[in-house]
Amino acid sequence: MAIILGDIQYGKAESRLVRIVRDTPRHEIRDLNVTTALRGPFQNAYLEGDQSNVLPTDTQKNTAYAFAKSKGITSPEAFGLELAHHFVHDVDPVEGARIEVEEYAWERAVVDGAEHDHTWLRKGQEVRTAAITVDATGEYVIGGLKDLVLLKSTGSEFTGFLKDEYTTLPEEKDRIMATALQAQWRFAPTAGQSLDDIDFEAVYPEIKAIMVKHFATLHSLALQQTLWAMGKAVLEAFDFIAEVRLKAPNKHHFTYDIGRFGIENKQEVFWAADRPYGLIEAQVTRDDAPDAGEAWRFSAGLA
Known part of the structure; x- marks a missing residue:
C-alpha cells in the first residue's frame, strides 16, 4: 500500500474588493468578495516544501485589486473570466483556475426626492454569485444567487x-x-x-x-x-x-x-x-x- 497526494489547489479566499467609478460626478459602485484558486503541478510544495512553482496567494489577491482598476467590473462573471484567463494563460505553470465571486448590492440613497450621486444604502436582499473555471478542457461560467x-x-x-x-x-x-x-x-x-x-x-x-x-x-x-x-x-x-x-x-x-x-x-x-x-x-x-x-x-x- 502506498500513500499518495490526491487533488490539490491553492489560492486566496475572500478578498473584499470595492470598486468606485469616479469618472463623472455620479459615481458607480461594485462590491465583491473574490476567491482565487490555482491548479497545476504544485505537488512539490506539498511533498517537499518547494515553492518554485507557487504564485503566492498574496500575488493573487493583488492581481484582483489591480484588475478591478485596469479591466473594470462590468459583471462578476466577466471579471472572473478576466482573472482566470490571466492566471492560466499568463502565469507559468498554472494549468487551471477557479474564481468564485460574491457580489453585494447597493441602492442609491434618496435625498430630497432625488437619487444621490455618491451615497448608497446596502440592499438587504440576495447575494449574487459567480464561479468561473478555466483549464485545458475549456471555460466554464456559473452564475447564481444565494440567501x-x-x-x-x-x-x-x-x-x-x-x-x-x-x-x-x-x-x-x-x-x-x-x-x-x-x-x-x-x-x-x-x-x-x-x-x-x-x-x-x-x-x-x-x-x-x-x-x-x-x-x-x-x-x-x-x-x-x-x-x-x-x-x-x-x-x-x-x-x-x-x-x-x-x-x-x-x-x-x-x-x-x-x-x-x-x-x-x-x-x-x-x-x-x-x-x-x-x-x-x-x-x-x-x-x-x-x-x-x-x-x-x-x-x-x-x-
Whole structure:
C-alpha cells in the first residue's frame, strides 16, 4: 500500500474588493468578495516544501485589486473570466483556475426626492454569485444567487405524504411556504456563440424574476415541485443555459396555539422555527447538456 497526494489547489479566499467609478460626478459602485484558486503541478510544495512553482496567494489577491482598476467590473462573471484567463494563460505553470465571486448590492440613497450621486444604502436582499473555471478542457461560467429569502402566505400545501409510527406532522392544505433560495446556473453557449456574447448583467435580473414569479404563482403541493418549476422555466427562457441547481431550506412556520388563551387563530399567528429545517435540492438539466468538466469543483465554496 502506498500513500499518495490526491487533488490539490491553492489560492486566496475572500478578498473584499470595492470598486468606485469616479469618472463623472455620479459615481458607480461594485462590491465583491473574490476567491482565487490555482491548479497545476504544485505537488512539490506539498511533498517537499518547494515553492518554485507557487504564485503566492498574496500575488493573487493583488492581481484582483489591480484588475478591478485596469479591466473594470462590468459583471462578476466577466471579471472572473478576466482573472482566470490571466492566471492560466499568463502565469507559468498554472494549468487551471477557479474564481468564485460574491457580489453585494447597493441602492442609491434618496435625498430630497432625488437619487444621490455618491451615497448608497446596502440592499438587504440576495447575494449574487459567480464561479468561473478555466483549464485545458475549456471555460466554464456559473452564475447564481444565494440567501434570496422568499415567503408566501398561502398557495402552498403538504398532504398525502408517507407516514409511519414516528410521523407526527399534520397534513396542511393551506400553509406558509418560505425559503432562503440558493440557485446556480451553468452557461453553455449554443453553436456560433461564445461566452463573450452573453450579457451577464442583463440575464441575472431576468433569471431572478422568473424564479420569483414561479415561486409566487404556482400552487405548490411541495417545495420540490416549486424548485422543478423554477429550474424548468429558466431553461425554457435561455437556450444558452445548460443546467440549473437549486437548494432551498424549508423555513417552517407553524400555527401557534393561542386557543389556550381563548383567542382564535385562523392561520394568522405563527411560530417561525429556524431549525431543524427540511433541505430540498434539485438539478434541472437539458438531456443534451455539454459536459460540465471541472465547473462544479469548488474552492472556498462561496459560489
